[in-house]
Amino acid sequence: MNPKRQKLKPDKQLIKKAQKDYQILETTFGLPEWRQPLSALDELVSTILSQNTNDVNRDVAFNRLKERFPDWETVRDALEEEVVEAIRPAGLANQKAPRMQAILRQITKERGCLELEFLSELGRERAHAWLSRFKGVGPKTAAIVLQFSLGIPAFPVDTHIYRVSGRLGLRPEKMGVEDTHTWLEQLFTPNQYGPGHLNFIRMGREICHAHKPECPRCPLIGLCDYYQRLQTVN
Numbered sequence: 001m002n003p004k005r006q007k008l009k010p011d012k013q014l015i016k017k018a019q020k021d022y023q024i025l026e027t028t029f030g031l032p033e034w035r036q037p038l039s040a041l042d043e044l045v046s047t048i049l050s051q052n053t054n055d056v057n058r059d060v061a062f063n064r065l066k067e068r069f070p071d072w073e074t075v076r077d078a079l080e081e082e083v084v085e086a087i088r089p090a091g092l093a094n095q096k097a098p099r100m101q102a103i104l105r106q107i108t109k110e111r112g113c114l115e116l117e118f119l120s121e122l123g124r125e126r127a128h129a130w131l132s133r134f135k136g137v138g139p140k141t142a143a144i145v146l147q148f149s150l151g152i153p154a155f156p157v158d159t160h161i162y163r164v165s166g167r168l169g170l171r172p173e174k175m176g177v178e179d180t181h182t183w184l185e186q187l188f189t190p191n192q193y194g195p196g197h198l199n200f201i202r203m204g205r206e207i208c209h210a211h212k213p214e215c216p217r218c219p220l221i222g223l224c225d226y227y228q229r230l231q232t233v234n
């Protein structure tokens with residue numbers, strides 16, 4: 001991880017506000033659970049497939065891979081066109097297939113086998129850094145594997161969480177998405193990372209839409225900087 005990120009620290013008031021947001025979302029949406037946990041390698045592949053598509057298409061592509069290939073070794077050694085064809089429903093198949101196969105080859109070269117459970121022994125920073133070396137594995141993908149498969153606390157930030165956290169004023173306006181990961185991890189406690197990730201995504205999908213946020217029905221309206229600014233302007 002970028003060591004400079006460690007220097008940015010939110011103040012106590014912001015942490016308090018984040019905690020209120022979290023509690024309100026938990027009251028509104030409940031305590032969500034991750035879909036059935038996958039092995040770390042399955043989660044990595046599934047998350048790569050999920051890039052730039054929705055959960056349904058990701059799952060269709062993932063299941064097609066599992067149906068057509070008996071194991072990850074076969075995916076690794078398959079003709080690229082076969083993998084492209086299998087994952088086509090996830091979109092960007094011409095890009096995702098070679099990336100996935102390159103990652104599978106690299107893991108085999110370094111580890112002698114295709115499994116990633118050893119990462120839980122490395123500790124958070126080293127496990128994150130190990131995963132982030134691969135092309136196509138950004139901070140969100142690495143954090144998802146850590147948090148939801150390996151049980152290592154991490155707060156993955158997707159496009160919804162980035163937008164909602166910006167509007168609420170939970171992060172500096174100009175902070176990039178990569179730095180937002182470390183920032184949000186300081187606003188929430190590790191046991192809140194998983195449910196917080198899921199509930200903020202739900203907020204973004206169902207209420208705080210990119211183009212037309214439905215502020216009047218938003219449970220966080222009283223804590224939202226964006227909404228306050230709108231009131232001042234009008």
Ligand code: SF4
Pocket residue numbers: 164167168207208209213214215218219220221224225226227
């Ligand atoms: S009040 Fe509006 S802009 Fe603010 S978080 Fe809610 S929906 Fe988004």
